[in-house]
Amino acid sequence: MQKFQAVILQSARDDVVSQLHEAGIVQLRETTQPEFVKKELGDDFYDTFRLLTKFKEIQSILGPHPIKRSIETKELPHNQMVRAAKKTLEKLELKLTALEARRKEILIERQKLLAQKEVLKDFLEIKFSLQYLRSTEEFYVHIGHIPEEKVKEFSIAVKEALSQKVFFEVLGKGEKRTVVIVCRSRDQPKLAPVLYRFEIESLELPQVFFTPDRAMEQLGQQLANLEKQKAKVEREIAMLAKSWAPEVDRWVELLEIREERLKACSSFGYTDAAVLIEGWTPAKKATKLESIFTKTTRGKCIFYIHEPSKEEIEQIPSKFENPPVVRDFEFITGMYGMPRHDEVDPTPFLMVSFSVFFGVCLGDAGYGALLAIFMMSGFWIAKAFPRDVRIMLAVGGICAIVVGLLTGSLFGPTIPAIWSDPTHDPIPLLKLSIVLGVLQLFAAFAMVKVLKDAFRRDWKRVILEDAMRAMVILGFFGLGFCVVGISLKSFGIDFTFPKMAIVDAFSPLAPAATIVVVLRIFFYVGLIGGVIGGIVTSQDIRSKVGGAINAVYGLISFIADVVSHCRLMALGVATGVIAFMLNFILGMAFDGLVRPYLSLSPAAIIAVVALIGIVLVFLVGHVFNIFLGSMGGFIHTMRLHFAEFFGKFYEGGAEKFAPFKAKRVFTNVKGGE
Numbered sequence: 001m002q003k004f005q006a007v008i009l010q011s012a013r014d015d016v017v018s019q020l021h022e023a024g025i026v027q028l029r030e031t032t033q034p035e036f037v038k039k040e041l042g043d044d045f046y047d048t049f050r051l052l053t054k055f056k057e058i059q060s061i062l063g064p065h066p067i068k069r070s071i072e073t074k075e076l077p078h079n080q081m082v083r084a085a086k087k088t089l090e091k092l093e094l095k096l097t098a099l100e101a102r103r104k105e106i107l108i109e110r111q112k113l114l115a116q117k118e119v120l121k122d123f124l125e126i127k128f129s130l131q132y133l134r135s136t137e138e139f140y141v142h143i144g145h146i147p148e149e150k151v152k153e154f155s156i157a158v159k160e161a162l163s164q165k166v167f168f169e170v171l172g173k174g175e176k177r178t179v180v181i182v183c184r185s186r187d188q189p190k191l192a193p194v195l196y197r198f199e200i201e202s203l204e205l206p207q208v209f210f211t212p213d214r215a216m217e218q219l220g221q222q223l224a225n226l227e228k229q230k231a232k233v234e235r236e237i238a239m240l241a242k243s244w245a246p247e248v249d250r251w252v253e254l255l256e257i258r259e260e261r262l263k264a265c266s267s268f269g270y271t272d273a274a275v276l277i278e279g280w281t282p283a284k285k286a287t288k289l290e291s292i293f294t295k296t297t298r299g300k301c302i303f304y305i306h307e308p309s310k311e312e313i314e315q316i317p318s319k320f321e322n323p324p325v326v327r328d329f330e331f332i333t334g335m336y337g338m339p340r341h342d343e344v345d346p347t348p349f350l351m352v353s354f355s356v357f358f359g360v361c362l363g364d365a366g367y368g369a370l371l372a373i374f375m376m377s378g379f380w381i382a383k384a385f386p387r388d389v390r391i392m393l394a395v396g397g398i399c400a401i402v403v404g405l406l407t408g409s410l411f412g413p414t415i416p417a418i419w420s421d422p423t424h425d426p427i428p429l430l431k432l433s434i435v436l437g438v439l440q441l442f443a444a445f446a447m448v449k450v451l452k453d454a455f456r457r458d459w460k461r462v463i464l465e466d467a468m469r470a471m472v473i474l475g476f477f478g479l480g481f482c483v484v485g486i487s488l489k490s491f492g493i494d495f496t497f498p499k500m501a502i503v504d505a506f507s508p509l510a511p512a513a514t515i516v517v518v519l520r521i522f523f524y525v526g527l528i529g530g531v532i533g534g535i536v537t538s539q540d541i542r543s544k545v546g547g548a549i550n551a552v553y554g555l556i557s558f559i560a561d562v563v564s565h566c567r568l569m570a571l572g573v574a575t576g577v578i579a580f581m582l583n584f585i586l587g588m589a590f591d592g593l594v595r596p597y598l599s600l601s602p603a604a605i606i607a608v609v610a611l612i613g614i615v616l617v618f619l620v621g622h623v624f625n626i627f628l629g630s631m632g633g634f635i636h637t638m639r640l641h642f643a644e645f646f647g648k649f650y651e652g653g654a655e656k657f658a659p660f661k662a663k664r665v666f667t668n669v670k671g672g673e
Helices: 010-023 043-062 078-123 148-161 185-197 212-265 283-297 310-315 330-336 347-362 365-376 387-407 427-455 459-484 502-506 514-536 541-564 566-593 604-648
Strands: 002-009 027-029 071-073 139-147 167-171 176-184 274-281 301-306 667-669
Touching: 002 010, 002 283, 010 212, 010 274, 010 283, 043 078, 043 212, 071 212, 078 212, 139 148, 139 185, 148 167, 148 176, 148 185, 176 185, 212 667, 274 283, 283 301, 330 347, 330 387, 330 604, 347 365, 347 387, 347 427, 347 566, 347 604, 365 387, 365 604, 387 566, 387 604, 427 459, 427 541, 427 566, 427 604, 459 502, 459 514, 459 541, 502 514, 514 541, 541 566, 541 604, 566 604
Parallel strands: 071 667
Antiparallel strands: 002 274, 002 301, 027 274, 139 176, 167 176
16 A cells, blocks of 8 residues: 655646546545645535435435436536536425325324224224213213233222222223223312322223224225325325436435545645645555546646655555455454554465364365355355355365365265264374464464564564574474374374473483474574563563563463364364264164165055155254354354464554545446546
């Protein structure tokens, strides 16, 4: 990423901004040069904002419609665009807003009628007009809802409070009942405390002068009439949408683009006649950017592009640049943080290790094939996943096919293993997990971190820190393999680390084989060099002491990181064992429920039904196991990279490159690219 600065004449500003917006190759930044002043958003921005708001309201009324084709347009000066937009509004806004207002009125009236119907449902048992249930000067009527279990207690309380001088009726069925209470108006103060104590939900009667069933019938007729009116309004809106929706969409897009450009102009620096534009652009686009400024201003500009300074590192946006397959793994790196300008993008390393780790965790050729086919298929469930996730899981599934063939797992351990069957002997898979852990730890320091520090030209850290840690890893784990006496015959290598006691293996004076001596040299040179590096690369006394201690204490962290990779073996074995048990149980069911009845014609129906059930359980069980294995493999593989890999070298935290780019769907620029 490079920083550019350009000074142009104010008369060329709009043309330059338009070209930059269409090209989409820069991220603009606010100018910090004291010689230039900033301008606040002006009337042209607020005119655009008001028009855009109105067109968006119209767009929401017209509703979505299929995009037939983009409309060719040309760049207009601001005043011409505003006049054209207002002319379109004059033709459409008044009629459409009136229709929408009428539709809202109908919806409000409909809600009122539905509410009245809902209330009337509780009074269908009454066969006289509801106007007789209204309070008068002599009588007070209260209607409300009460839970069924409180009805009896409430009835007793009301009658006691009013000395039996009350009419009390319960209507309806279910958990909530409707109560009608009629008493003398002067007794209302005696009734109020009882209503409050039992938390009676008051109910207001609808304004009807008929029996409830007759009122319900009239409300139904009114609702049907409203539906007809609503349908008529919606037909008129649909006719307008058919004619005007593409034009409205076009104006929304054009005004959004204009609004973005005017906002961008507020970040520029200004003098009486000139404009300063600053920002970032990918190094590969520098030539094209210079050409845009030169052609648009006819050479009347000052253009300067350069590498950012060290002080600007944290401000530089970041952009992934990887080949297609690697690109689909970028989202994992992005979840941890965008790489800074001065560090290495670990995605290429991640693609290899993530796929291999996931393949070991799933560890079944059948599961891997189904997962890859499913993720690359057009099923709507698969399309629910983002494309990069689908590609990533498909690649992991291919790796699982390879691992499954090596371990003899095809929907469980059902075929001869080319390498080793972990359900019978998990040790080779455990060795592989440990070796993968050591290789990943070594790659973190000897490859990725070395590249990062070399890119920063921090050679002192490369030699005294990165190289030393890589040597410690090789020496320490190599000597550890000697203590255990690990054989590499499981990997087709005719070599066994010479078995030694732990004290003899790490003692510089104990006689040993050449390989052990070499490993000791790696270990002690790396350890002593790491201590020296911790002292040399630190600034103050406290950090020098801490750096020296960390060089030694880091061995514990290395052990934990490598041992953590044993989860690969555990998940791979677990997936295989679950598949084996499923096959074993279904095999027993087949032998007991299907095989004995195959030759008996009257009882063959038992065999057919049992076989169908076994096949269904087989499919559901293995699909569920694929889901569990994939979820476990994905989560634990993510954990191994975020904790054991990225934590060794990756800083991240950069801002993602957000290009200043026009988003065009409904329009295309006349004569543009």
